[in-house]
């Protein structure tokens with residue numbers, strides 16, 4: 001369950017938060033496929049409760065009312081079409097699976113597919129679920145439970161959401177059928193939302209009943225779904241992510257928390273020379289890493305001040321480091337712009353999501369940020385694809401916030417987060433020749449729109465990175481995007 005099954009040469013997933021299925025299919029064909037992205041995490045495709053009382057908040061999609069594939073992102077036909085078109089261009093689809101709970105209790109009780117529910121009776125007729133399918137006695141998790149009481153964290157309601165009992169055969173069957181239906185449609189795996197709130201033993205039973213991936217979508221026979229479990233664990237809680245790593249991969253919230261600290265100068269970059277398990281991070285193959293995600297980019301997630309698109313220069317620096325460093329499997333966030341942390345995606349006054357527009361400079365409009373279309377970010381995806389599993393070598397730093405390192409003889413990257421310029425002749429480990437810096441520009445024919453870097457026969461090059469430049473990174477590699 002720890003292999004993403006990316007098409008060969010691809011390494012990186014992007015979370016297209018709240019995108020519609022037709023728009024994702026188009027983005028696979030016009031951008032993500034050609035640019036070498038490996039996969040997409042999509043928003044929950046199952047029917048969710050409509051919550052107008054909070055103006056359709058982003059978190060209404062985390063309140064299931066059934067497992068029917070009908071949401072504001074589209075219906076089952078559009079879902080299947082998206083998976084087919086993305087797999088056909090080498091881009092995998094991972095489903096955000098909300099299997100811990102159903103809805104909270106609201107005045108509104110209609111779902112995005114028209115299903116209704118009876119919250120007071122724990123009645124979800126569109127599944128169907130009834131009172132016996134939920135944990136008993138009724139209890140709600142309180143803040144102090146996280147530190148003392150694993151049973152309550154698993155058996156009580158998370159923020160008032162009806163808490164399913166995955167210990168019964170009936171509930172397991174409903175969940176497994178939902179996930180196997182998605183596998184039959186060609187998805188490559190799942191994010192298990194709120195995994196901390198479910199018993200590892202129940203999850204193991206559920207995972208082991210999942211079918212192999214669908215070979216008609218290009219997966220090798222016998223391929224198991226890629227599963228990454230959302231376990232927010234920054235330490236100090238009774239439940240540890242180590243209970244979940246024997247099962248499948250786990251979201252590594254420490255990754256983004258520590259890199260956000262470092263790139264905001266609360267830690268010197270030089271300390272990143274041993275980035276990895278030396279920092280208390282999960283083992284590389286167990287870790288799904290990210291700088292920000294849909295929850296902590298809104299500040300109520302774990303870990304304090306997380307870098308987001310709003311702090312663009314530092315954010316691109318942290319993203320570049322994540323993509324340049326071999327540790328773990330990276331996930332990029334692709335957001336809609338927000339100031340209100342409850343707000344849902346751009347929508348018309350009937351509540352329909354407005355599609356991203358694509359500007360002439362390839363950026364997005366209509367309120368979509370499209371970080372995955374930022375040159376500095378997609379260029380580092382190509383860098384990561386190129387350098388493969390080569391090792392970090394020739395680490396250099398200035399004892400402060402200027403660092404540089406090689407990836408085998410395939411790539412070289414340098415960072416300057418000091419208040420003074422970086423001007424050094426450094427070992428790039430690359431073959432002699434001329435390279436375009438893929439951060440300040442890109443290769444255009446036989447010229448560079450940004451910096452041009454000449455590597456000598458000794459592999460050394462003169463690297464300059466001003467403290468006040470637009471970006472704090474220089475990156476060159478042996479691939480066609482950089483090498484002249």
Ligand SMILES: O=C(NCCCOc1c(-c2ccc(O)c(O)c2)oc2cc(O)cc(O)c2c1=O)[C@@H]1CCCN1C(=O)/C=C/c1ccc(O)c(O)c1
Pocket residue numbers: 059062063098158159161193194196230232295300
């Ligand atoms: O203040 C809120 N919630 C209480 C504090 C956050 O607790 C939640 C956590 C949570 C937070 C921290 C933890 O350590 C933890 O174990 C769980 O996970 C969820 C997962 C869901 O599928 C749906 C939810 O409503 C939540 C949730 O409310 C607002 C209003 C309701 C949704 N929500 C939110 O803030 C929604 C947050 C949310 C939604 C989806 C997620 O995947 C997620 O990680 C967080």
